[in-house]
Amino acid sequence: MDSLLMDCTVVDARVLTGAGPVTDAAVWVRGDRIAAVGPAAEVAAVARAAGDVREIGLGGAYVTPGLVNMHTHLSLSLPGNGGDTVKDMGPHDLALHMADGARRTLLCGVTTVRCVAEKDHADFALRRAITAGRVPGPRVFTAGRALVCTGGHGHEGTDTLECDGADGLRRGVRSQVKAGADLIKVMISGGIAGEHEQIGTRQLFADETRAVIETAHSWGRKVTAHAGPAEVIAEAVELGLDCVEHGYQLTGPVAGLMAARGTALVPTLLVTRCEEFFAELGVPEWMRRRSLDAGPRHLESYATALAAGVEVLLGSDMPPFWPFEGTNATVRELEHMAAGGLGPARALYAATLGPVRWLGAAADLGTVEPGKYADLIAMDADPLASASAFRGVRWVMSGGRVVRDDASGWAVL
Structure with missing residues (x-):
């Protein structure tokens, strides 16, 4: 894993978007922003058609904005x-x-x-x-x-x-x-x-x-x-x-x-x-x-x-x-x-x-939606059930760069 800016699709996730939770979801990231978010099959297909084949699996984790x-x-x-x-x-x-x-x-x-x-x-x-x-x-x-x-x-x-x-x-x-x-x-x-x-x-x-x-x-x-x-x-x-x-x-x-x-x-x-x-x-x-x-x-x-x-x-x-x-x-x-x-x-x-x-930054931040910066975090527990879910943050993306991934042992030092 590295923190270089690379187009990718985040898959195998439960995403809390601005419109509500989406299970079995994917987030397509192009550059430092979110290109698409929604049902995994649909989003991944669009990303692959555009030539973005790199995928990051999160093992069913909940994904929220940072x-x-x-x-x-x-x-x-x-x-x-x-x-x-x-x-x-x-x-x-x-x-x-x-x-x-x-x-x-x-x-x-x-x-x-x-x-x-x-x-x-x-x-x-x-x-x-x-x-x-x-x-x-x-x-x-x-x-x-x-x-x-x-x-x-x-x-x-x-x-x-x-x-x-x-x-x-x-x-x-x-x-x-x-x-x-x-x-x-x-x-x-x-x-x-x-x-x-x-x-x-x-x-x-x-x-x-x-x-x-x-x-x-x-x-x-x-x-x-x-x-x-x-x-x-x-x-x-x-x-x-x-x-x-x-x-x-x-x-x-x-x-x-x-x-x-x-x-x-x-x-x-x-x-x-x-x-x-x-x-x-x-x-x-x-x-x-x-x-x-x-x-x-x-x-x-x-x-x-x-x-x-x-x-x-x-x-x-x-x-x-x-x-x-x-x-x-x-x-x-x-x-x-x-x-x-x-x-x-x-x-x-x-x-x-x-x-x-x-x-005054809602056009760029605050939700997992197309057009926003890809500032994302992932955890295994549901933050809509308990705020303590954030104790388990194990993956962090900032502006399209993965800066922490506990599954691979990666973190920016």
């Missing part, structure tokens, strides 16, 4: 010894560290990521390298550096940009757009990782939040906000916010407002239930306690959002590939989302087409 992780930090450095190791990296070490994380992310079946604060604009170089085929990794949509007030959440790192006042935040938005940002990330409240703040600490005034949203929208960029308390979220949603990260303390009325305005939620449930991860990184006790203590309210907030009809999207905050509780962080987050009231079918949507629609 997963999309909407809250990614490939340069994450939390307080503690593990985070200090990343903080101390020079630019060359950091680039290689992020490239390795991108490769590992792709191999676990995450074929698209949304980066929501990365150090030193290294994410743009990584995106260019992946697009050019020099580095294996997922498709990257990125916010560049997140915008934060002086001393605000995450101000300690080079993955944020301190800005104050409406004019300062407008300049901050423009600076990220200039660098190549696909979206804008802003911190509007405190959070778990800030020692001198609380989750409920307001960090921007209304005119500052308005300046971020208006400026970003004028440049055709959506805005997502790190936010915890309901009242701060409500203000931002009224001003046109496109997405909330975390949403630790939502109330029914605020969740209803989000649903009415079309503001999505990336709940990152792992953030308040990852004691093992924090211990591994040597995270200080104050942060562990704040995280775990916020857990019950966080889960209640998530349930409130679901009940109100808020669109929820998959995002782990932990590195997508991180080995955690018997799987990787992306799948574990999806399991929490499904168990928290979403269910497996809606969890599949929250991990594929939902994020892609938010990113």
Whole structure:
């Protein structure tokens, strides 16, 4: 097996297409896109007639689009010894560290990521390298550096940009757009990782939040906000916010407002239930306690959002590939989302087409349909029966290239 781009037909599969599941199915891949999908006999015959005779058998596996992780930090450095190791990296070490994380992310079946604060604009170089085929990794949509007030959440790192006042935040938005940002990330409240703040600490005034949203929208960029308390979220949603990260303390009325305005939620449930991860990184006790203590309210907030009809999207905050509780962080987050009231079918949507629609990329990604990029993953269990099926991902294709095949022992190294 190799990862060279070759026309092929994926056969002996059960494919979950945009129109529903197709058993005994085949997917014809030409170049980096899907040419046809449907009953195996029909699709294979058309492919052979066109001269594409290479076939890849998947042994009856379920095939879905690759997963999309909407809250990614490939340069994450939390307080503690593990985070200090990343903080101390020079630019060359950091680039290689992020490239390795991108490769590992792709191999676990995450074929698209949304980066929501990365150090030193290294994410743009990584995106260019992946697009050019020099580095294996997922498709990257990125916010560049997140915008934060002086001393605000995450101000300690080079993955944020301190800005104050409406004019300062407008300049901050423009600076990220200039660098190549696909979206804008802003911190509007405190959070778990800030020692001198609380989750409920307001960090921007209304005119500052308005300046971020208006400026970003004028440049055709959506805005997502790190936010915890309901009242701060409500203000931002009224001003046109496109997405909330975390949403630790939502109330029914605020969740209803989000649903009415079309503001999505990336709940990152792992953030308040990852004691093992924090211990591994040597995270200080104050942060562990704040995280775990916020857990019950966080889960209640998530349930409130679901009940109100808020669109929820998959995002782990932990590195997508991180080995955690018997799987990787992306799948574990999806399991929490499904168990928290979403269910497996809606969890599949929250991990594929939902994020892609938010990113404005539904013409190219998110479903197994002709014309879409051939970003596919395969597993033996049915993901419509349980989100835990993704624990068994054993085959990954990205843009028509097979990058992992457990049956043959192949994986991009």
